[in-house]
Amino acid sequence: MAKIQGLKDLLTALNAGETIPGGSPHHEAMLAASQESLRVTATLNGRYNSPAEVRTLMSELIGSQVPDSLQLFPPFSADFGKNISFGEDVFVNSGCRFQDQGGIDIGDGSLIGHNAVITTLNHDMLPSRRADMHPARVVIGRGVWFGANVTVLPGVSIGDGAVVGAGAVVTKDVPAGAVVVGVPAKQVGTVPEG
Numbered sequence: 001m002a003k004i005q006g007l008k009d010l011l012t013a014l015n016a017g018e019t020i021p022g023g024s025p026h027h028e029a030m031l032a033a034s035q036e037s038l039r040v041t042a043t044l045n046g047r048y049n050s051p052a053e054v055r056t057l058m059s060e061l062i063g064s065q066v067p068d069s070l071q072l073f074p075p076f077s078a079d080f081g082k083n084i085s086f087g088e089d090v091f092v093n094s095g096c097r098f099q100d101q102g103g104i105d106i107g108d109g110s111l112i113g114h115n116a117v118i119t120t121l122n123h124d125m126l127p128s129r130r131a132d133m134h135p136a137r138v139v140i141g142r143g144v145w146f147g148a149n150v151t152v153l154p155g156v157s158i159g160d161g162a163v164v165g166a167g168a169v170v171t172k173d174v175p176a177g178a179v180v181v182g183v184p185a186k187q188v189g190t191v192p193e194g
Contacts, residue, residue, distance in 0.1 A: 004032045007082065014083060014101055014135045019124075022131020030080065030101060030133075037061060037081035045075040058086075083120075087142065092116075102135030102154055107142035113166065114148040122154055141176065161191050 006029035013026055020026045040061045043049075049057065051071065058066045061081040070086050073094040078084065080101045087108035095115040098104055102120025106112065118140075124132040136155030144158050147166030158164065159176030168185040179189040 004029055004036060004082075007033060011083060015103055015137070017102075017135055017137075020101075020133045020135065022129075022133070027131075027133075033080050033082050037078050040081065041075075041077050045077075049074070093148075101133070103137035104140075105137065106140045107144065107160065109142055110140055110144040111146065112140075113146045113150060116146050116149070117151045119152065120154045163191055 006025055010026045010029040010033075013020065020030060040057055044054065044057045054072050054074070055066050055068065055070055058070065058072060061078060062084045063082050066086050067088045067090070069089045071090070072092040075094060076092065077097045079099040083100045083103045084098060085105045087106055087110065089109045090106050090112070091110075092112045093114045096112055097117045099117075099119045099121055104118050104120060118138050120135055120138055122134045122136070123130050124134065138152055138154065139157040141158055141160035141162065143161045144164070146164045147168070149167045150164045150170065151168070152158070152170045156170050156173055158170065158174040159178065161177045162174045163179045164170060164174065164185065165179070165181035167183070168181050169183045170180065171184040174180050174185070175187070177191045178187045179191060180187050
């Protein structure tokens, strides 16, 4: 893996929620990390890899060891790759796309369904500043289940044990144990106890 100049400072800024101006040194470091992510995910997605090889590639992608219990079915893509945290016994199904610059934390025992999209950046609303990016972390609690084709927007937290129904677009925080569906996602029930 090539050393990305300015990555540590960039991660500090992203995790503090600082705006990343287009064309800035932070923006350049972000683009370099994206190229590294494209290289690693091309290997991940371009041929068969055993579960152990998938974990090795994911560890290379994020820059730290992923849990031995992580299960991930390619194809998978990450815009950045350096700001993802997996808990124990996480399953990520095929076709998922993580825009992780702002940070994605996935808690123990969570199941991420086919084609989930998790976003952590917004562009500036002003046309003259549209290249500026505003990061916001997504936190997924323990034992969360996403159906297929879920989209999660920047800054959302999803509580432990929640269920997000297929096709939902999650625009605001989801309480622990809630069942949410729709566009935008709305609570329609709670997970049974037990």
